[in-house]
Amino acid sequence: MTLAETPVDNGVNVDALLGVRDALPETPDIAKFQWRADVSWVKGTHSRTEVETFYGFNDEQRHKATYVHDADHPLAFAAEDNGITPVEYVLVALGSCLTAGIAAVAQQRKIQLRSVRATLRAGMDLHGILGADPDVRNGFDGIQVSYDIDADASAEDIRALVAQSQKRSAVYDILTNPTNVTVEVN
Amino acid sequence: MPDTSVVVVGAGHCGLAMSRCLTARSVDHVVLERGEVANSWRTERWDSLRLLTPNWLTRLPGHEYDGPDPDGYMSVAEVVALLADYASAGAAPVRTGSAVRSVTAASVGSAADGFRVSTDHEEWRARGVVLASGACNTAMVPPVAEGLPAALATFTAQDYRNPDQLPDGGVLVVGASASGVQIADELRRAGRAVHLAVGEHVRLPRVYRGADILWWMEAAGILSEGLDRIDDVIRARNLPSMQLTGSGGRATLDLNALTDAGVRLYGRLAGVRDGVAQFSGSLANVRALADLKLNRLLDAVDTWARETGQPVTDPPWRPEPTRVPANPTLTLDLRAGAISSVLWATGYRADLSWVDLPLRDRRGRLVHDGGVTRHPGLYVLGMPFLRRRKSTLIDGAADDAHALTTHLLEYLGAPVSAG
Numbered sequence: 174m175t176l177a178e179t180p181v182d183n184g185v186n187v188d189a190l191l192g193v194r195d196a197l198p199e200t201p202d203i204a205k206f207q208w209r210a211d212v213s214w215v216k217g218t219h220s221r222t223e224v225e226t227f228y229g230f231n232d233e234q235r236h237k238a239t240y241v242h243d244a245d246h247p248l249a250f251a252a253e254d255n256g257i258t259p260v261e262y263v264l265v266a267l268g269s270c271l272t273a274g275i276a277a278v279a280q281q282r283k284i285q286l287r288s289v290r291a292t293l294r295a296g297m298d299l300h301g302i303l304g305a306d307p308d309v310r311n312g313f314d315g316i317q318v319s320y321d322i323d324a325d326a327s328a329e330d331i332r333a334l335v336a337q338s339q340k341r342s343a344v345y346d347i348l349t350n351p352t353n354v355t356v357e358v359n
Numbered sequence: 360m361p362d363t364s365v366v367v368v369g370a371g372h373c374g375l376a377m378s379r380c381l382t383a384r385s386v387d388h389v390v391l392e393r394g395e396v397a398n399s400w401r402t403e404r405w406d407s408l409r410l411l412t413p414n415w416l417t418r419l420p421g422h423e424y425d426g427p428d429p430d431g432y433m434s435v436a437e438v439v440a441l442l443a444d445y446a447s448a449g450a451a452p453v454r455t456g457s458a459v460r461s462v463t464a465a466s467v468g469s470a471a472d473g474f475r476v477s478t479d480h481e482e483w484r485a486r487g488v489v490l491a492s493g494a495c496n497t498a499m500v501p502p503v504a505e506g507l508p509a510a511l512a513t514f515t516a517q518d519y520r521n522p523d524q525l526p527d528g529g530v531l532v533v534g535a536s537a538s539g540v541q542i543a544d545e546l547r548r549a550g551r552a553v554h555l556a557v558g559e560h561v562r563l564p565r566v567y568r569g570a571d572i573l574w575w576m577e578a579a580g581i582l583s584e585g586l587d588r589i590d591d592v593i594r595a596r597n598l599p600s601m602q603l604t605g606s607g608g609r610a611t612l613d614l615n616a617l618t619d620a621g622v623r624l625y626g627r628l629a630g631v632r633d634g635v636a637q638f639s640g641s642l643a644n645v646r647a648l649a650d651l652k653l654n655r656l657l658d659a660v661d662t663w664a665r666e667t668g669q670p671v672t673d674p675p676w677r678p679e680p681t682r683v684p685a686n687p688t689l690t691l692d693l694r695a696g697a698i699s700s701v702l703w704a705t706g707y708r709a710d711l712s713w714v715d716l717p718l719r720d721r722r723g724r725l726v727h728d729g730g731v732t733r734h735p736g737l738y739v740l741g742m743p744f745l746r747r748r749k750s751t752l753i754d755g756a757a758d759d760a761h762a763l764t765t766h767l768l769e770y771l772g773a774p775v776s777a778g
Contacts, residue, residue, distance in 0.1 A: 198720070198721075201721065314686075315686060329651065329654065329655075332647065332651060333651045333655075336644055336647045336648045336651060337648075339641070339644045340644065340648060345641070345644075348640065349626070349629075349639045349640035349641045350627075350629040350630070350637075350639050350640075350641075351629055351630040351632065351637050
């Protein structure tokens with residue numbers, strides 16, 4: 174019997190990603206991206222956001238479908254709960270960004286993943302958004318992410334995977350560092 | 360116009376090592392030095408600084424430490440004396456007080472041929488030029504500095520000398536690599552309230568299983584690792600300096616030591632808005648990255664030790680994980696009076712603006728292949744990971760200078776003999 178090495182496959186095309194990185198020195202403009210979302214108010218606290226196009230690789234790009242996201246507030250807020258709250262979308266964004274990063278880094282490090290599960294918890298004090306206490310911020314008082322990962326790797330290597338995915342995560346960066354936000358009225 | 364085969368710019372450890380190698384191969388050359396031998400050691404170091412490398416590791420071509428304290432760390436004055444003695448012993452052709460103002464390409468007829476090197480007093484014509492003017496000419500200050508309240512005193516690790524230089528009051532030290540941790544520690548010992556902004560860093564214990572960590576790294580071949588062993592050369596060349604000190608005996612100076620001393624830790628300084636410093640929420644992760652990397656290094660050391668038949672305890676000793684606050688403070692009001700100074704320990708950059716030849720890429724990175732630039736006959740020496748991990752250390756100058764001398768001889772068309 175011979176031992177054939179099973180190629181690691183987490184479904185991430187790392188070669189394509191590295192190909193982009195290799196192309197950057199010659200064509201740095203391909204890295205300039207713009208992400209877009211278009212929001213329409215529906216009723217009350219319910220809004221609907223459509224995401225379809227973006228710009229990158231020197232060209233207009235399009236998702237394969239128009240993705241629609243309803244956001245609302247729960248019944249307990251005297252709203253209709255037509256979708257998750259905006260702050261929950263932040264958790265969706267962070268959890269999916271870190272998890273995508275884990276898959277990509279695992280692929281590059283030749284680690285086969287079997288399952289990756291994350292639970293995200295974020296605390297918030299309503300005194301902030303209700304304007305009831307100026308010393309309480311509107312946003313989260315912190316975010317805790319907890320991963321359970323089953324993979325062909327040591328516990329230490331899995332911790333390194335998770336650390337590296339934070340280092341390369343756009344959403345992690347957006348949340349941990351200040352970002353200039355400009356809001357205009359046309 | 361005086362002629363020589365090679366002009367070496369800078370009489371620090373790299374320029375002098377290069378000179379020693381050129382002399383050994385009978386290559387006529389001159390070393391142009393803006394000030395005195397070891398000028399930046401004389402003028403750009405804080406008072407208490409000691410080398411981060413032990414004396415036995417402070418080697419140069421034809422020089423090894425033979426004093427009474429091989430495990431000690433040299434003071435700045437001792438480094439200056441070492442380099443001055445080394446220059447005299449090798450009769451290095453150093454011209455002091457010769458600041459180079461420009462290096463331009465020269466030609467013979469229409470063919471490019473060598474360089475013109477101008478100082479305030481003279482112009483040299485040389486076939487080859489070795490830029491050994493150092494990797495740490497300019498202290499880098501990040502753009503966020505622009506937002507600091509004007510009332511704050513600001514210093515860099517390059518112009519810092521001692522705690523008395525700073526106005527009374529608390530200090531925000533930005534950067535937790537070699538300079539930042541040492542200065543934060545010194546300021547804290549002087550009784551200052553010290554706030555330390557921590558980005559990515561390289562954590563090391565000073566001593567591992569009884570020997571200096573650099574002894575293990577040298578013995579296990581880690582310091583000699585060359586470019587061919589490195590996946591990401593850009594990253595390797597931009598790694599933060601090692602969190603080490605030579606001025607605390609053999610004490611480890613990591614974030615835990617600073618926390619125990621009463622230094623407050625924050626994330627990377629990400630911005631200053633309305634006079635309030637904003638710190639990244641990533642402290643827990645930069646801590647995790649540094650601890651993981653440290654443990655991988657110690658694992659590599661242990662693997663080497665086992666392979667060479669040395670006893671390794673099981674499980675091996677590992678440093679306590681870095682303690683960081685559960686909820687690190689994200690802002691610090693710089694107008695409220697608690698902070699009177701900001702000290703930037705955010706890295707250095709080589710100043711080669713006086714070289715009138717394109718040396719850098721679009722991103723401002725020096726382009727060279729192990730010290731060989733795109734311009735035939737023009738070399739750089741003393742840059743981080745020039746050819747090997749140890750290129751950053753004084754001890755790395757010997758291998759690099761030997762290699763560039765060999766390359767230079769071929770360029771000059773001189774017969775290459777075993778030397």
